[in-house]
Amino acid sequence: MKVAIIHYWFISRRGGEKVVESILKLFPEADIYTLFYDKESYGDYISNHSVTTSSLDNTFLRKRYQKIFPLYPTGIKSLKLKKDYDLVISSESGPAKGIEIPNNCPHICYIHSPMRYCWGFTNEYLNTLPKTIRPIASYFFKKLKEWDITTIDNVDFYIANSFNVQKRVNDFYNRKSDVIHPPIDLKLFDTKLETRERTIYLSFGAITPYKRIDLLVETFNKNGKKLAIIGEGSEKNKLKAKAKNNIQFLGSLEWNKIQEVFSQTRALIFPGEEDFGMIPLEVMAYGIPVLAFNKGGALETVVENTSKTSESSGLFFTKQDSLSIEDCINRFELIENDFNKTWIKSHARKFGEDIFLEKFQLLLKEKLNL
Structure with missing residues (x-):
């Protein structure tokens, strides 16, 4: 089975990256697509996989990856799937789910949260910025939100990482989702x-x-x-x-x-x-x-x-x-x-990785008959 996994970035190894590493245990030959990949800081955790990065992935932009959010849609549009995949899985709290899906390939989104910049926490981010910059940042958050709305139905079904996020997906995206809590090593x-x-x-x-x-x-x-x-x-x-x-x-x-x-x-x-x-x-x-x-x-x-x-x-x-x-x-x-x-x-x-993998497999079988 040919599987592509889309993750927003591999810069440091935090919760979202650990989830992807667990999913890769189910699909050990999967290809990875991402905006940024810093091999030196991230380590060897995905080195056995083919990793394709976006047009934004250079040393200058990678070091400023959180500040260049207006460019995320450009970056995700530059990522083109290289094969006719049987399944696409996006790992999302940024723009990952916006990747172009050809040939009606099934697309599952494991969502850590709708983008916090745009949905529910915009003011918290703006308040950390100098007052002179806030109007500019507010404009770009709004544009990013408008783009994010266009990607909601690019997904066949959502898996939320918590009941908390399930509610956000329903409130902000008007989409239903199943809940599978992230895996603990x-x-x-x-x-x-x-x-x-x-x-x-x-x-x-x-x-x-x-x-x-x-x-x-x-x-x-x-x-x-x-x-x-x-x-x-x-x-x-x-x-x-x-x-x-x-x-x-x-x-x-x-x-x-x-x-x-x-x-x-x-x-x-x-x-x-x-x-x-x-x-x-x-x-x-x-x-x-x-x-x-x-x-x-x-x-x-x-x-x-x-x-x-x-x-x-x-x-x-x-x-x-x-x-x-x-x-x-x-x-x-x-x-x-x-x-x-x-x-x-x-x-x-009760939140161990074995439980996560079992639930993930069962859900794939239920939704896609895999």
Whole structure:
């Protein structure tokens, strides 16, 4: 079976890229099409596949890939499928689903979110820009949205990564979708749970505006507790300049180093509104509780059982502000020893990669008789 997989870009290895890598296990001979591919920073994870990149993929534009969003439609139009494929699968939170599909080939879209620039979060992005640039950016967001609307019916059926995103697909695209949660690497569940003393709180993931790491810096500047921040992103230098000495920015780490940080972690704090969010589950695989903003994908991964903490995987805070986060930390510390690491790990295991692959295969069989 000839299969093409379209993904927005392979620059860093985050949740969307891990989903594609899992899908490739079902289709090991699939060809890949993408706007940008940085082989050096991404690693060898897709090196065994034929990878075709867009006309935008040069060193200058690749380094500015998030800022050149007005060019995304041009880039996706430049990607031409090289074979008569039996199946096209797009991995979407950008322009991937807009690729031209010849010969009525079935097109499945696994959607991480309708483009956040255009649908539901436009103002959040605009507010991070200098005021003089906002009108220009607003114009281009509008044009990108208009183009995105033209690609909605380029898809035969959608698979949403969460019930949260399923609702967005229905609200914004007026399309139905099935839900298959993203895959969590089974190797994470092989690690033995440690009982050593834990002294730090953790932030883990991209340091970008909507992740709201600024709230954690504000909170921990006030409370003086230890906070470790793993990740890179556009907000890092600005937040690092504001942070006091109890806050460590560790950058991007190899997984063995990340595991060392996990062994010292009391809880992950997750202040952003995520489409789904794989990182909380990856951390839960190590028996670590999660303190999360009670909106978006976290509602599908974090379990707060107010009557039985031993059957909880974390706690929620209700507002994206420092006071709400501090209150959640204080509540957590009162019941910290009541959390059951084994229960947390077993909860995360329900999202394992084997379950993802099984559900994905069953859905293909149901929809396409494959």
